[in-house]
Amino acid sequence: MCMYDLIVIGAGPGGYVCAIRAAQLGLKVGVVEGRDALGGTCLNVGCIPSKALLHASHLLHESQENFEKMGLMISPVEVDWTKMQSYKAETVAGNTKGIEFLFKKNKIDWIKGWASIPAPGRVKVGDTEHEAKAIVIATGSSPAALKGVEVDNEGGTIVDSTGALVLPKIPKSMIVIGAGVIGLELGSVYSRLGAEVTVIEYLDVITPGLDTEIQKQFHKILAKQGLKFVMGAAVTSAQVKEGGAEVAYALKKDDSQQTLTADVVLVSTGRRPHVEGLGLEALGVAMTDRGQVKVDGHWATSVKGIYAIGDAVPGPMLAHKAEDEGMAVADVIAGKHGHVNYGVIPAVIYTTPEVASVGLTEEQAKEGGRKIKIGKFPFMGNARAKAQFQGEGFVKLIADAETDRILGCHIIGPSAGDLIHEVCVAMEFGASAEDLALTCHAHPTVSEAVREAALACGTGAIHA
Numbered sequence: 001m002c003m004y005d006l007i008v009i010g011a012g013p014g015g016y017v018c019a020i021r022a023a024q025l026g027l028k029v030g031v032v033e034g035r036d037a038l039g040g041t042c043l044n045v046g047c048i049p050s051k052a053l054l055h056a057s058h059l060l061h062e063s064q065e066n067f068e069k070m071g072l073m074i075s076p077v078e079v080d081w082t083k084m085q086s087y088k089a090e091t092v093a094g095n096t097k098g099i100e101f102l103f104k105k106n107k108i109d110w111i112k113g114w115a116s117i118p119a120p121g122r123v124k125v126g127d128t129e130h131e132a133k134a135i136v137i138a139t140g141s142s143p144a145a146l147k148g149v150e151v152d153n154e155g156g157t158i159v160d161s162t163g164a165l166v167l168p169k170i171p172k173s174m175i176v177i178g179a180g181v182i183g184l185e186l187g188s189v190y191s192r193l194g195a196e197v198t199v200i201e202y203l204d205v206i207t208p209g210l211d212t213e214i215q216k217q218f219h220k221i222l223a224k225q226g227l228k229f230v231m232g233a234a235v236t237s238a239q240v241k242e243g244g245a246e247v248a249y250a251l252k253k254d255d256s257q258q259t260l261t262a263d264v265v266l267v268s269t270g271r272r273p274h275v276e277g278l279g280l281e282a283l284g285v286a287m288t289d290r291g292q293v294k295v296d297g298h299w300a301t302s303v304k305g306i307y308a309i310g311d312a313v314p315g316p317m318l319a320h321k322a323e324d325e326g327m328a329v330a331d332v333i334a335g336k337h338g339h340v341n342y343g344v345i346p347a348v349i350y351t352t353p354e355v356a357s358v359g360l361t362e363e364q365a366k367e368g369g370r371k372i373k374i375g376k377f378p379f380m381g382n383a384r385a386k387a388q389f390q391g392e393g394f395v396k397l398i399a400d401a402e403t404d405r406i407l408g409c410h411i412i413g414p415s416a417g418d419l420i421h422e423v424c425v426a427m428e429f430g431a432s433a434e435d436l437a438l439t440c441h442a443h444p445t446v447s448e449a450v451r452e453a454a455l456a457c458g459t460g461a462i463h464a
């Protein structure tokens with residue numbers, strides 16, 4: 001048994017960042033992780049492997065669509081799925097080993113195994129109990145179950161995101177249940193690799209929560225890329241049938257029952273907090289009605305000395321949100337002031353084109369009764385984007401009509417996931433649209449489109 005200042009349960013982006021920050025602040029830290037590798041969902045079966053497959057499949061798509069246009073004459077690129085899987089696995093391993101190195105560097109103990117909390121200040125792993133002045137629950141999330149659909153990742157036919165990352169072969173056809181971030185990212189991967197992908201979505205829009213104009217444009221672009229969509233359809237069951245699976249769904253518009261078959265079915269209908277086995281009920285830790293750990297403004301649970309962060313608590317299920325909370329709660333535990341600005345958390349979808357947003361959508365701003373102005377600029381007016389065959393999409397900047405303060409930004413287009421950060425910084429500094437418009441942007445860069453959108457909030461964009 002060992003006495004720690006802090007034990008973190010879970011080594012995902014929330015937990016490992018919290019541990020490193022706490023160690024930097026002089027605390028003695030242990031991290032309990034039950035997986036064989038550090039890094040949590042994000043590094044092992046989430047952000048990183050999915051981005052590796054998105055990158056590889058994007059390059060394949062480029063070779064098929066754009067190489068010839070640039071005078072790059074090649075015979076068709078062939079896909080070696082086993083090699084692509086190895087590239088993905090090496091990318092993951094490089095990152096998870098990197099966290100092991102950082103733990104050693106910061107003298108953080110990796111306590112291997114699954115933890116429970118028998119009492120405040122005590123963490124049990126196997127037969128050993130460890131003592132800690134503070135405990136942080138950073139146990140993340142797992143795929144939510146869908147009634148009538150049994151996921152079998154080993155079987156490789158009806159899978160969740162974890163199974164979809166390791167399919168034994170590229171399917172000829174795939175049904176994606178849910179047009180959220182996971183469904184559209186992984187659906188794009190397999191579509192580019194040659195599968196016929198059909199997305200079945202309960203709502204009438206894709207990517208719920210995004211700015212409506214972005215949703216519409218994104219839907220159009222993905223359809224043009226070959227993804228098929230069945231909208232307003234509630235999936236009721238999925239059954240493995242010879243050589244594939246059959247999905248049954250009810251169309252909301254006329255209540256008709258329909259079926260569709262494919263080689264593989266990906267269930268991507270959301271994730272839920274993973275808190276089983278921790279013993280939270282016996283401890284009396286208050287939970288929300290959505291199964292999340294309730295926390296106050298300092299990430300403290302209802303039980304003294306126990307904190308919680310990341311996917312296990314309310315808020316967007318994003319790695320960088322978990323990381324920010326990890327740093328902030330470490331500050332709090334070390335007696336400092338931890339802070340997360342929940343109004344400025346970017347969200348990115350790593351398709352091509354990328355989709356990125358921060359702050360208020362047009363709908364949210366209007367619902368809040370705010371007078372707003374909107375500056376929009378299409379990537380068609382951006383020389384760099386056009387040279388890269390990425391003229392689709394636009395930047396939409398939303399500012400307060402009276403004060404000119406930036407309230408939100410929504411981008412669909414090249415490098416949207418990187419471009420959004422200049423707006424995040426501007427928002428953190430309370431900048432106006434004019435501040436962005438007056439900032440010199442290098443030419444030719446796609447970031448000029450952000451400046452042009454800011455100009456469009458004022459006297460007008462130059463290239464539109």
Ligand SMILES: Cc1cc2nc3c(=O)[nH]c(=O)nc-3n(C[C@H](O)[C@H](O)[C@H](O)COP(=O)(O)OP(=O)(O)OC[C@H]3O[C@@H](n4cnc5c(N)ncnc54)[C@H](O)[C@@H]3O)c2cc1C
Nearest residue numbers: 010012013014034040041046047115140310311317318319
């Ligand atoms: C396919 C996919 C792609 C994604 N892509 C992105 C992306 O591009 N960008 C983004 O921001 N987000 C992405 N996400 C979401 C992101 O992975 C999560 O928001 C993030 O991992 C949450 O971090 P966390 O630290 O809260 O939990 P997690 O990363 O889930 O880590 C929790 C860890 O706790 C461990 N654990 C749980 N219970 C115990 C216990 N009792 N004892 C010991 N250990 C325990 C688990 O094994 C796990 O390793 C993606 C998710 C998926 C599934």
Ligand SMILES: NC(=O)c1ccc[n+]([C@@H]2O[C@H](COP(=O)([O-])OP(=O)(O)OC[C@H]3O[C@@H](n4cnc5c(N)ncnc54)[C@H](O)[C@@H]3O)[C@@H](O)[C@H]2O)c1
Nearest residue numbers: 178179180181182183201202234235268269270271317348
């Ligand atoms: N790039 C990123 O940042 C990234 C990537 C992947 C995952 N994530 C995170 O992981 C989380 C989970 O992603 P997700 O895509 O599984 O969930 P999601 O909540 O983003 O989307 C789920 C979709 O499934 C639909 N749905 C639910 N039940 C249905 C049914 N019976 N039939 C048809 N459609 C149904 C919902 O309407 C919704 O559109 C998200 O919160 C996201 O933040 C982030």
